[in-house]
Amino acid sequence: MTKLSVNVNKIATLRNTRHYEVPNLERLARIALDAGAAGITIHPRPDRRHIRPGDVPKLAKVVAEFPDAEFNIEGNPFGAEYLQHLANVRPTQATFVPDADDQFTSDHGFDLSDPQVCQSLKPKIAEVQGLGCRVSLFLDPRPDLVPHAARLGADRIELYTAPYAQAFPTPQLNSVLELYIQTAQAAVEHGLGVNAGHDLSLDNLARFLSSVPKVLEVSIGHAFIADALEFGMAETVRRYRAITG
Numbered sequence: 001m002t003k004l005s006v007n008v009n010k011i012a013t014l015r016n017t018r019h020y021e022v023p024n025l026e027r028l029a030r031i032a033l034d035a036g037a038a039g040i041t042i043h044p045r046p047d048r049r050h051i052r053p054g055d056v057p058k059l060a061k062v063v064a065e066f067p068d069a070e071f072n073i074e075g076n077p078f079g080a081e082y083l084q085h086l087a088n089v090r091p092t093q094a095t096f097v098p099d100a101d102d103q104f105t106s107d108h109g110f111d112l113s114d115p116q117v118c119q120s121l122k123p124k125i126a127e128v129q130g131l132g133c134r135v136s137l138f139l140d141p142r143p144d145l146v147p148h149a150a151r152l153g154a155d156r157i158e159l160y161t162a163p164y165a166q167a168f169p170t171p172q173l174n175s176v177l178e179l180y181i182q183t184a185q186a187a188v189e190h191g192l193g194v195n196a197g198h199d200l201s202l203d204n205l206a207r208f209l210s211s212v213p214k215v216l217e218v219s220i221g222h223a224f225i226a227d228a229l230e231f232g233m234a235e236t237v238r239r240y241r242a243i244t245g
């Protein structure tokens with residue numbers, strides 16, 4: 001079984017277009033968890049395009065209402081505000097993503113083949129683990145990066161799945177999937193957990209999970225929230241859980 005973590009960024013995007021709490025982020029997160037989502041993911045960005053600083057402790061409180069639920073906060077570990085969020089709420093998991101402040105969306109993982117990247121990440125990983133958070137590193141599907149992630153002491157990697165989503169269902173799919181399979185296998189061999197996310201959907205999720213081994217968690221937001229506009233949060237959780245198990 002793969003855990004489903006619902007990324008609620010895009011609820012906040014809609015909320016931010018009025019000066020009042022509609023849609024209500026906490027209420028919809030609670031509905032998702034009550035319907036069986038294993039956790040909530042957010043990616044507070046410096047420009048506050050969706051998740052705002054005040055949302056973070058409120059969502060932490062909602063997740064804490066569900067004993068087994070996990071809170072996953074994504075962000076750039078070299079951003080002071082992100083580290084402050086982690087120190088304030090100490091989420092279950094911190095997913096480090098190398099996004100620039102003004103990036104349109106996440107579109108690449110860390111290049112751990114660069115010694116300077118690894119040298120700068122190592123203390124950040126230790127610092128955040130010291131808060132009691134599990135640390136996951138956002139990576140492109142490159143098996144060669146896995147030994148570096150292990151040496152850095154990361155707990156998990158998160159496979160950046162937009163290249164998979166873009167290849168689905170083209171003739172190139174199998175060759176693209178092979179990279180994810182090899183990276184996931186390498187992670188397991190190096191004692192790292194495997195997460196996955198970005199542009200996963202009801203259409204492409206089953207093929208990914210049936211091909212790539214040992215995926216512990218998928219975090220899904222954009223397509224999930226679009227689906228929830230059509231089916232509602234609870235039914236959408238049920239439809240994704242029918243795939244994740």
Ligand SMILES: CC(=O)[C@@H](O)[C@H](O)COP(=O)(O)O
Nearest residue numbers: 009043074097105106197198
């Ligand atoms: C890291 C990742 O792939 C996504 O979780 C990211 O949170 C998407 O960010 P936006 O919702 O701002 O596009």
Ligand SMILES: NCC(=O)COP(=O)(O)O
Nearest residue numbers: 007197198199219221222
């Ligand atoms: N880590 C991926 C995530 O949280 C959501 O990504 P997306 O489904 O919004 O592309």
